[in-house]
Amino acid sequence: MPWRSAACPPWGVLVSEIMLQQTPVVRVLPVWEEWLRRWPEPADLAREPAGEAVRSWGRLGYPRRALRLHAAAVAIGQDHGGQVPADYAQLLSLPGVGSYTAAAVAAFAYGRRETVVDTNIRRVHARLFSGTALPSPALTAAEMRLAAGLLPDDAGTSVRWNASVMELGALVCTARAPKCSACPVRERCAWRAAGEPPPSYTPKGQAWHGTDRQVRGAVMAVLRLADAPIPAEMFQQAPADLGFEASGIGVPLAALHRLNSAPEQLERALAGLLEDGLTELHQGGYRLPG
DNA sequence: CACACGTGGTA
DNA sequence: TTACCAAGTGT
The missing domain is CATH 1.10.340.30 (Hypothetical protein; domain 2)
Structure with missing residues (x-):
């Protein structure tokens, strides 16, 4: 990269x-x-x-x-x-x-010597040393200690180590369908030795359909294309009523309308975006922060 | 510490 | 089509 x-x-x-x-x-x-x-x-x-x-x-x-x-x-x-x-x-x-x-x-x-721990490194360590399919839901102090103890002393080598373990997790020791036959350390993998047991828990997927998040995303899609502030009413109306349903901002506006979200949910999404500073009020409408 | 936070590709 | 998941952070 x-x-x-x-x-x-x-x-x-x-x-x-x-x-x-x-x-x-x-x-x-x-x-x-x-x-x-x-x-x-x-x-x-x-x-x-x-x-x-x-x-x-x-x-x-x-x-x-x-x-x-x-x-x-x-x-x-x-x-x-x-x-x-x-x-x-x-x-x-x-x-x-x-x-x-x-x-x-x-x-x-x-080029500093730092203990880098991302989701890839966590998964590699979990399999190699703990024998589990996936790391725990939250990063623990024990994981940081393990990673710190593994880190080579030499700064230059430590940088390559961090990048390498991360790449191993990203390309070989993947979350789904890991390529164990291509793994350079498969012979000492605790997870493989244990017969590749399945995860002890099922990660709860992030809800999306029908959530405030989905509405926020749809609103942001509109505002990214808007060249002028959008009045709140415009988020409520059917795009056909607005006269530009087929092009430009009409596309995300139509997508927002198709969500058919409750008025209070749209209101909540708009308030949340404002609260987060992702939007601001200007001349009676919403726009990206100027 | 559990939860909210965007998006699109893949199985 | 549904559900998982991708080099996390802030509360």
Whole structure:
């Protein structure tokens, strides 16, 4: 990936890590390219309205990440001299940067020796050492200790270790249908030795259909395409009544209407987006934050 | 600590 | 078609 290139600036690494939070690589790639072309440095993004970040986030999902990345760019300018910090604690203080992202940026952008633990690494460790199909629902202190103990002493080697174990989990030791025959450590895998027992629990899938989240997503799809504030009434009406059902903003508007959500649910979604700062009121309508 | 938070691909 | 899941974070 371009963000693993030695030529990639720390800012590019930070942008990639935020985009990759819960979003597959293939969908991140084109958006990341566009962001780095448009905003080569944190200051370039920081002088834009936050709504521009949200709009150019496109359909990556979890648009609050775009808002936080913009806020991080502002913080980098104000508190870090315009340079992405190399220190774990300083990275962790940035909006949208949690323990995983702070460690990943320190390691992959600056070559620091950090204990990087993501879902891939957790799954590899769970299978290899605990003999379970999946890691526990929540990251535990024991897992962090295990990962810290495994980390090579040499900084350069530790970076490769982190990247390698992550890749092993992403490409071979996958959640579903792992490619054990291609695994370099299959002979010492506790899960395989135990006969590959199924997960002891069934992950509860995230609800989507009929949820506030789905409505929020539909509203955001409208606002990303809107070039003027959208009055609340317009979210309620059938697009056919609006005269532009077949093109442009009419498409997401029609999709929103098809959800057939209760008025109070739409109201809740709009209030939530406002509360999160993903939208703002302007001239009697909703728009992305200017 | 459980829960909310987007989106689209795959089995 | 349904359900899982993808390099998590903030509350």
